[in-house]
Amino acid sequence: MYTVADYLLDRLKELGIDDIFGVPGDYNLKFLDQITARKDLKWIGNANELNAAYMADGYARTNGLSAFVTTFGVGELSAINGLAGSYAENVPVIEIVGSPTTKVQEAKKLVHHTLGDGDFMHFEKMHDEITAAVAHLTIENALTEIDRVLQVALTQKRPVYLNLxxxxxxxxxxxxxxxxxxxxxxxxxxxxxxxISEHLQRSVSPIVIAGHELLSWQLEQPLAAFIQKFNLPITSLPLGKSAFNEEDPHYLGTYSGSTTAEPLKNRVDSADFILLLGAKLTDSATSGFSFGFSEQQMISIGCDEVSLFGTKEKGIQLDQFLPTLMNLSYEGYSGELLPMIHAAREEEINDTLTQKTLWSSIESFLIPGDIVAAEQGTSFFGMTNVALKKDMFFIGQPLWGSIGYTFPAVIGSQLAKPANRHILFIGDGSLQLTVQELGTAIREKITPIIFVLNNNGYTVEREIHGEQEPYNDIPMWDYQHLPFVFGGTNDSVATYKVRTVNDLNEALIAARKETEKLQWIEVILDQKDAPELLKKLAKIFAKQNS
Structure with a gap:
């Protein structure tokens, strides 16, 4: 018999989903039977539901769409933080919640995983604020509701919720x-x-700023065609990094408000016309809203809102709009383009490994096609000004900023794009939140390069407040040997402990060469060392929080 579960899974497969993440529970077990019985879908079991949501987010960022399954109540609430991050950053994730039978729910029975009050709608209601669509499936509405909700995920690029x-x-x-x-x-x-045409024609120093929504709608190619046709200079926010080829001469660098290096900072702030595409001027992307331009200089085109020199209108469908930019009545920009400033190779004084020497070495290490994830800590702020190569993709979470996110996310992305080499930079504090998925990575035999930055605690928080306070301390782990605790062997994992520049260089060469093993590199850094961008931003955040 062909069932509603079959219908849903056929639709997921039709939309390009090959892997489904999640955690089993008695209310979803029969649905999981349907998944594991299929040859065209793979079940990826996770250590917990939060990690499943993170992994699905990473999968969706590079695949375009993803799905994960939880059980009712306890499972879906464990995942809700991850789903909120997907909502904040426009990532289309489908959460499928296995729930008690219709008869049990209608009878308001006091079954497990409920609040004991007979109300089965509590948790579904909680998802209204962090999803673009919610559906409670019944025998009568299941097929139409499945289609409706999946269409919302596709068009709005935000998570959706199915109660099954x-x-x-x-x-x-x-x-x-x-x-x-x-x-x-x-x-x-x-x-x-x-x-837009009229203002470009009058402009002497225009600039385009790209944001993360372009990545959500996979609009890198239309953006590139637009920039090339009209010879426009372009920058991106940290929340939007990799939306445009950073090796292209039109790319001027990453703009992050007052912390941006000159001459890029002045070029953006003094522009007489700024076109923001799919960008949000958040505090973490603009160093505490310290951008030097005003609404009177810009037109901002986003999926939620269009702003015409400060006048707000409803958002538009970006994937329809962006290709139409090729039809502008504009001859093109004839001014000078600023050369992008690359991270200078730091002098290796006494072979000491610092944040500066680390990130300058990483810029040389990256190659076209790499997919890089940087955790919201020293890693993200270190990577912000590292120039990416052509066809690279960058994963970060600077708006939602849930620490630990990138570890499961990079595993999900690796499963979606196995042909690309995935590289993760994550701090020790963040890793301790989601490290359980190391076992998943080893079980699935994926081979990312993972850098664990061991600087003994929460460096971002130390920089903002409480440098010596115990709440910014974490237990010290034996990071180099963690893969073997989670099922790794010498045949499946290569580990390194890096203390010096020479150690780092040797590890980089070996890790790039070895593609058949997961590469696990523990990087020892001084507790008080941090990227310069983070130090500046921490002072801004400290003032903002006072």
Missing amino acids: PIDVAESEATKPVHALIKASREEDFSDLLKT
């Missing part, structure tokens, strides 16, 4: 007759294009 009772999953259904076509609203962009 046991009996509904097993009920009879009909196979999809038509492909799931992405629903989109018809929009007339002529007035907006005319306005």
